[in-house]
Amino acid sequence: MLYFLDGLNPDEADKSALHTSCPDGQEWQALLDQFIPHAGEEELLELETSIAGDPVTYCQHELNKPVHELAELEKQFTSVIIPELPVDSGTYVRHLSEDVLNHVVPVSSPTFVGHMTSALPKHLPALGKILTALNQNLVKLETSHVLTALERQVLGMMHKLVYNRDDDFYQQWLHNGNHALATFCSGGTLANLTAMWACRNQLMPANGDFAGLAREGLARGLIHYGYNGLAILVSELGHYSLKKTVDVLGLGQDALVKVATDRNGRICIDALLTQLQNLRQRNIKPMAIVGIAGSTETGSIDPLNVLADIAEQEQCHFHVDAAWGGASLLSERYRHLFDGIERADTVTIDAHKQMYVPMGAGVVLFRQPTLTDAIAQHANYIVRKDSKDLGRHTLEGSRSAMSLMLHSNFHLLGRRGFAHLIDASIEKARQFADLIRQQEDFELISEPQLCLLTYRYVPSMVLQALREGPESAKQKLHDMLNALNQNIQAMQWTAGKTFVSRTSINPAQWNRQPTTVLRVVLANPLTTPEILEDMLEEQRQLALQSPFWQTLQDLVS
Ligand SMILES: *Cc1c(COP(=O)(O)O)cnc(C)c1O
Numbered sequence: 001m002l003y004f005l006d007g008l009n010p011d012e013a014d015k016s017a018l019h020t021s022c023p024d025g026q027e028w029q030a031l032l033d034q035f036i037p038h039a040g041e042e043e044l045l046e047l048e049t050s051i052a053g054d055p056v057t058y059c060q061h062e063l064n065k066p067v068h069e070l071a072e073l074e075k076q077f078t079s080v081i082i083p084e085l086p087v088d089s090g091t092y093v094r095h096l097s098e099d100v101l102n103h104v105v106p107v108s109s110p111t112f113v114g115h116m117t118s119a120l121p122k123h124l125p126a127l128g129k130i131l132t133a134l135n136q137n138l139v140k141l142e143t144s145h146v147l148t149a150l151e152r153q154v155l156g157m158m159h160k161l162v163y164n165r166d167d168d169f170y171q172q173w174l175h176n177g178n179h180a181l182a183t184f185c186s187g188g189t190l191a192n193l194t195a196m197w198a199c200r201n202q203l204m205p206a207n208g209d210f211a212g213l214a215r216e217g218l219a220r221g222l223i224h225y226g227y228n229g230l231a232i233l234v235s236e237l238g239h240y241s242l243k244k245t246v247d248v249l250g251l252g253q254d255a256l257v258k259v260a261t262d263r264n265g266r267i268c269i270d271a272l273l274t275q276l277q278n279l280r281q282r283n284i285k286p287m288a289i290v291g292i293a294g295s296t297e298t299g300s301i302d303p304l305n306v307l308a309d310i311a312e313q314e315q316c317h318f319h320v321d322a323a324w325g326g327a328s329l330l331s332e333r334y335r336h337l338f339d340g341i342e343r344a345d346t347v348t349i350d351a352h353k354q355m356y357v358p359m360g361a362g363v364v365l366f367r368q369p370t371l372t373d374a375i376a377q378h379a380n381y382i383v384r385k386d387s388k389d390l391g392r393h394t395l396e397g398s399r400s401a402m403s404l405m406l407h408s409n410f411h412l413l414g415r416r417g418f419a420h421l422i423d424a425s426i427e428k429a430r431q432f433a434d435l436i437r438q439q440e441d442f443e444l445i446s447e448p449q450l451c452l453l454t455y456r457y458v459p460s461m462v463l464q465a466l467r468e469g470p471e472s473a474k475q476k477l478h479d480m481l482n483a484l485n486q487n488i489q490a491m492q493w494t495a496g497k498t499f500v501s502r503t504s505i506n507p508a509q510w511n512r513q514p515t516t517v518l519r520v521v522l523a524n525p526l527t528t529p530e531i532l533e534d535m536l537e538e539q540r541q542l543a544l545q546s547p548f549w550q551t552l553q554d555l556v557s
Contacts, residue, residue, distance in 0.1 A: 030086070043093040051101065052125035059106030067496045068103055105499075110526040111535070114501035116296070116324050116353045118524040124358060127408055131401055138184070138399045139391035148390055149175065151403035155182040157410060158349065158363050161329050163342050177388030178376075179369035184361065184403055185396055188323030188350045189241035191364035194375070194395050195346035196232065196245045198366070199288050199317040201374035203230070214374070218250045228283040233257045233275060234290040235267035236506075237297055239321060242290065251287075263508035265300030265446060267291070267307070276314060288317040293338050294325015297503050297519070299452030301325060304340030320344040323362070327354035328450055330418040334426060337449065345371065351406045354422065354451075354523050356413075361402040421525055425451035428522045432532050441543075442536060445507050445517045454505065454517035456485045457543050465556045477555055482516040484548035489518055491542045498535045 023031070051058045076099045106112055108119035137143035138151060156174045159165070159181040173181055185191055204213035204221035213221040222229065230251050234242055236258045246255045257279070260271040272289075279286055289311045291302040304320060311318035320341050322329075326349030329335045341347060344367060351361035366372060372393045391397060413421070429448035436444045436455045443463065446454045458466075458481055466477055482504075489502040501519045506512040518539070520532075543549050 043090055044096075047093060047097060047101070048129075052129075055125075056106060056109045056119070058101075059104060060109060067494050073099075073103055108524070110524050110528065111498040111531055113520045113522060113524065113527055113532070113535075114499045116350075116521050116523065117359060118356075118521070119526065120356055120358060121409060121413065123408060123412055124356075124405060127405060128358060131404060136401050138401055138403070139394070139397050140389040141387060144390075144401065147401045147404065148388055150407055151184060151390060151401070152181075152388075154403045154407045154410070155180070155184070155363065155365075158182055158406075159365055162326070162344075162347050162349075162365055163367055173369045175388070176369070177386070177392075180366065180372045180390070180393040181369050182363050182365040183372075183390070183394045184363055184399065185394060186360050186399075187352065187362040188239065188321070188348050189244065189362070190395055191323065191348035191350070191362040192239070192241045192319075192321060193245045193248060194364045195319050195348060196242075196249060196288060197395065198346065198371050198374045199319065200230070200249050200251075202371065203285070203287055203317075225285075226283075227285045229255060229285070230287040231255050231257050231279050231284050232288045232290060233259055233272060233286055234321075235259050235261050235265075235292060235295075235302060237261055237265055237292055237295040237300060238290060239292075239296050239323065242321075255287075261300070264449070265295060265298040265505075267302045269303070269306055269310075272307075272310065276310075286314055286316045288319050289314070291318070291320045291340075291344070293320050293322035293341060294328070294450050294452075296324060297505055298446040298454055299325070299448060299450045300446070301337050301449055304338065305343070306340075308340050308343035317346070318344050320347045323348045323350040324353045324452075325450055326350070327418070328422050328426070330415055331422040331426075332419060333423055334450070342367075351402070351409075354425070355406060355418075356409055356421075356523075357402065357405040360400070361406060422451075424525060425522050428527065428529070428532075429453050429520075431529055432520065432522065435529070435533060435536070439536060441540060445505070445509075445515065451522040452520065454503070454519045456481070456515070456517050457488055457539055459543075459549075459552065461556045462552050469556075473555065477552070478510075478513055478515075480548055480552050480555065482514070484543060484546055484552060485516040485518060487546045487548055488539050488542050491546070492539060495538075495542070498531070498538060500535070 107115065107117065110119070112118070136147050138147060141148050144151075152175055156170055160170065173179060183194060185194060200218075201212070201214045204210075204225055206212035206215075207224065210216060210220065210224040218230075232242060232246055232251070232255060234256065238256070238258065243253055243256055247253055257275050259275055260268045262268050276286060289307055291304045291307040293301050293304065295301075308318050322338070322341065325338070326347065329338055329341070346367070347365040349355075349363045349365070351357040351363060352359045355361075376392050391399075409418075426448065429451040433444055433448050433453055436442045436453075440460045441457060442455055443458045444453065444455045462477060462481060466474060466481075469477070486502060489500060493499055501521075502516060503519050504514045504516050507515055
């Protein structure tokens with residue numbers, strides 16, 4: 001759309017206007033109008049109404065047209081010149097609509113079942129607009145006031161959901177500015193980092209002539225306390241945010257010790273004990289054991305009570321990463337799957353996954369609110385000591401009121417409403433697992449423990465050859481099958497009708513060989529069994545079109 005790119009080019013603009021530092025009256029008024037309510041922008045409002053009112057229909061107006069190649073789209077985004085003069089708003093809205101919004105991914109469609117961030121309740125776009133308009137900053141009271149109180153209330157609700165302490169406890173801590181029951185952050189990555197940050201600092205407090213790790217740093221801390229290093233232990237399904245965590249915290253990536261899993265994707269306790277033994281021999285202090293409650297790849301949940309026992313024996317911190325799975329605590333029927341989570345020192349939950357809040361809403365919870373002493377900061381001009389500024393306990397600085405989004409979902413859906421959504425999603429996953437098991441040419445790879453499962457396409461002749469054929473042929477078949485499933489997933493995304501994600505896992509039933517699987521997360525309540533059935537049929541058709549299908553046929557015939 002060259003007309004637009006031309007608008008961006010200062011060479012084409014009125015040269016005389018380029019060198020005036022003081023705008024003329026008309027130009028200045030036009031700028032002021034950008035900040036004055038009700039002054040135009042009708043085209044954008046129209047677009048907003050049509051998108052926010054019904055994002056699925058909006059995103060699918062291109063339905064059944066294949067997705068454009070990214071290289072093709074990139075051509076509209078090559079200029080690095082900031083437009084010197086404002087472009088006409090009608091032109092801009094046209095660019096936005098035709099070149100950008102026409103090509104976004106319909107993640108809220110019931111046919112997009114591949115990711116953890118899905119559809120949102122319909123009140124949220126309006127609330128998002130209100131939040132943007134009011135632009136409150138939760139870092140400090142002066143720019144958020146009542147929203148600080150509301151955020152603390154929401155964090156209290158989350159704390160109660162996990163730890164279920166009594167009224168006296170919440171009376172004491174909920175609005176106690178010197179500590180926090182939990183903090184909001186942009187997502188699970190920062191929640192995990194915050195939890196491990198507090199854990200690391202608490203591990204090496206001030207002692208004798210050592211002023212504490214937070215002041216003197218890790219190197220001196222290790223010398224003072226006489227360790228060769230620190231380690232965080234998690235199963236091999238641990239989220240990669242933990243790798244960033246050990247890196248940022250200065251422990252080094254090798255400090256993340258990955259423990260093998262059993263055939264259900266749960267951490268192997270024997271392997272964990274062996275790893276702990278190894279660390280002891282090398283004089284490396286296990287800083288934290290991390291349990292996963294809903295792994296990103298297969299949805300598996302570690303035996304949290306057993307991990308809590310071991311952490312207690314080792315006197316190390318116990319963290320539970322329930323970024324995705326934590327929402328299922330809202331279900332009375334399934335919360336028993338998380339037994340032991342209430343013994344965790346810290347817990348990560350993402351409200352922007354199955355709590356149906358837009359992205360940017362992670363929560364880290366502290367069993368003991370005093371743990372936040374390990375990370376509390378203050379700066380005189382902004383987050384003051386003895387104030388209730390939420391920024392004293394957060395890694396981030398300026399931060400929007402995402403807590404209001406969660407507050408509204410809790411009130412407008414209710415605990416019971418959430419429970420119904422969670423229960424229905426898990427039951428749908430089980431139904432889909434049954435459906436996959438009934439197919440001759442699909443194989444269920446991981447059973448749904450929550451609403452997530454993995455499977456793959458495998459023609460029955462190939463499956464038979466993999467089980468009974470000569471060893472020499474198996475590796476080749478396995479590789480081809482991985483290639484075929486990668487190809488199916490890519491073709492499916494490009495076709496633009498439905499979507500699953502894919503990952504590679506090491507299933508016990510296939511000798512832990514890296515296996516490409518299709519991954520489905522059934523969080524969208526509008527996804528029906530019929531949609532899933534049609535999707536299997538679509539994948540079957542795509543498989544037949546894949547060049548790898550023919551190769552596989554040749555290999556087994
Ligand atoms: C999604 C996820 C994370 C990371 O959360 P972000 O919000 O993407 O930063 C961490 N751990 C688990 C288990 C997750 O599923």
